[in-house]
Amino acid sequence: MEFFRNPNIDFLGKKWYFIAFSLIFSVAGLLSMIFWHGIPYGVDFRGGTLVYVKFAQTPDDNAIRAAMDRAGIRGARIQRYGQAGSNEVLIDVSEKETNEQALDRSKTAIIDALETNAPAGKQDLNNTSVLSLKNYLLQKDPLHLGSDAEQRYGAQAQAIVDYRDKTKGGVLTSFDELKAAADPAVVAILSDQFFISNFGVRNVEIVGPQVGAQLRRQALLATAYSLAGMLIYLAVRFEWIYGVAAVVTVFHDTLITVGAFSLTNKEISLTVIAAILTLIGYSNNDTIVVFDRIRENLKLMRRDNLGEIVNRAINQTLSRTILTAGLTFLTVLALFLFGGEVLHGFSFALVIGILIGTYSSIAIAAPILVAYQDWQSKRGKTVVTLPAGKETVRRERAKAKA
């Protein structure tokens, strides 16, 4: 099977289409970043409190909002997430309500606000920990245990919490179902101290303003260092203009990917930054494959002009470029579709980035080389052929010696 047999497409001749395409997407992203959604920072970067809650029944957004208002939690964003029917809600309180003097204040307030029907003095079994459960059992001693009480009640508490979290997906609905997991005598005394609410907290993220600022700076630095690393490596292995072309290309990819997050108003979290850095590496891969072929062709096709050489290189590697992109895209798509809610932003960045990264190595990187040379010859420089890089020079020298 073969998709491309000796393709011969004039990619450079279509440069105006490419420029138009790239401009439309970059400018749309930029406009959205400036005038519309801005850069939608996730909680990692802006600071704030996120509480992920799973309800036993379909949650009523209005009731949740009313509960938040009653508790005096201002400006909470309430959003469904996860698959339909999973009854999961994300409650997001902005950084203004999160301060480092009492970091978990918003979290406690949110949970308290949701405990609408809590009987006085009782704890919520859906949101209790193994530790509190064990302490309570130790104190009550329903099984009249001796020296191994600590261990035995610890195991019972763990079994109850495991049953809640692993078998019931985090939310219990009645005390009776616990009989499957723990001793009936233990279950019998639970209701003295505990009640069962209609929700469980699955995940909490609280980021103070100081860490938010710290992470923003680190993300920027990491991206900048990554780009600088590429530039230096390519300048050493090829010529500096190759490095510049690759970095411009990758910058273009990053801009469009971040733009896509802004346009769709998806939050940029730490893992999204990890995905973007991976894309920088990936897009660069594609670019290098084309550059390597250009370098090789420069030796073989000395009489042709650069445009033809570059076109030829893109065509020769086209089959590989499309195949690899397609296969990587397949895996990333699997991640996007099946990888779960936590990885949603991460895999979204990869899905967009792989498409753009593949496109840009054909449509942006190689044409920059040609444009650079055209510009050089217009300035009347005598250098007509693009330097092929140190690799060739070294080989030529070796040949000359032989």
Added chain:
Amino acid sequence: MNKNLGWKVIVIIATLLVFVFGIIGIPDNWSGKGLVAAMQNRIHLGLDLKGGTHLILQVQVNDAVKVDSDNAIERLKADLRSHKVNYTDISKPDPVNHPETIVLKGVPPEASTDLRNIVQDRLPEYSVTSGAENTWTVAMKAQAMADLKNRAVQQAIETIRNRIDQLGVSEPIIEEHGLGQYQILVQLPGVDDPARVKDIMQSTAMLEIRQSMGGPYPSEEAALQQSGGVLPPDTMLMQGKSIGTQAAGGDNGPVWYLISRASAVTGRDLRSAEPSRDENGQPSVGFTLTNEGGRRFGAFTGSHVGDNLAVVLDNKVQEVAVIKEQIHDTGVINGRFTDQEAKDLAMVLRSGALPAGIKYLEERTVGPSLGSDSIRAGVTAAIIGMMAVLIFMLVYYHAAGVNADIALILNLIILLGFLGFSGATLTLPGIAGVILTVGMGVDSNVLIFERIREELRNGKTPPSAVEQGFGHAWITIVDTHVTTIVSAVILFIFGTGPVKGFAVTLSFGLFANLFTAVFVSRVIFDWVLGRKQRGEALSIG
């Protein structure tokens, strides 16, 4: 088969065995469940997969500087007195931002040499400079201050580790968080309700026993009035719980005591502390002092029979009691505790005091139900993605596809084996890294195969096409791997937790890929070519 090839096959099989050992070790039993258990034993899961609490906290290092310079002021006062150097005022002009700076006013010019000598001899970590109008600035030297702050962070890490260990949290991570200033990263697997652990970590637990000179007073003003508007020398006012009214019942709000500045013994003199019951059967904390501490306590109580002593915890009076007789090395702290509070207090006292307060900057909790959902989703995505790639390679490259698939599977085994050997943690983004390695790893095979096809089209014989294909693709493969590894290394340096896990699997995967896609794949081709007749076609789709 030629001899060289035989050796290469042995190398490959040996590598395979080593890394399979890396993944599962030697399992107790070879059933499906046994293997999964063995794998979980070898490969550490990150907090985001097994559930737990992640905290970043900051040591308020200025507290430690403040304590040090407070002591310096006391020492300076005493020495100035003994050298008969006069001054009108000694204070810290900016105690919040610059607790290291002490300003002395009104020192007569003739005493300047004395002052310089005192600071040089008695406070070697401080420098002294003169200013206008007989004002002198005594400030901690920059190096000494930096050392002090770092020491405070290290000591805080030690103390927190002691406390966490006593709570029985398994495999906690407590380390300096290099990305911020004076920050500590704490990861507590399995702790999904961090409130109590946080309280225990945060409690400074600075225990002191001092002399109580008077009180309780209902307010500071009342206390001042009692002593005629001026506090007696070397005493201070301190807030406390209204313990004395316990018999009468009810809490009457905070009260003030007149307390000596010097302490008889401190938490550092404790040998042990245990929860116990006082004579009324109320929960309390009993403590034992070290030999040295016991000697000092004995001397103090012996010379103060009939006086009051105050148990001070974190600069608050916890309890005031009459010294009935000389006490040597044991004591009891009362304070209307619950059982749990008494237990926790005993524990934090045993673990030692924090050198400075701490502040929480970040808190993330992953419930175990989310963790197991994440594992399920990640593994599903990995299997589907992997199957898609494997099947595609077979369809597109025929027999050569088998070659690529073997290389890919081996790549995966080496990657997981690496994780097992290195003790690196597998996080959810780490699983994504594994998936991405499959997608990007196959790139090397595609590069080589496409090149071989091209060479075959140009009329080369299969052996020389394979030779050329590997030769040309090799340079490209090295270039692409290096740049991706550069990205991954930068991620590793800048990332934390889950992101670091991603950088780890991505770089391990790429290194493994160099071996499998280039070396292993080549060996398989050579083996296939060796079995073919001269001129027979190569199956590469």
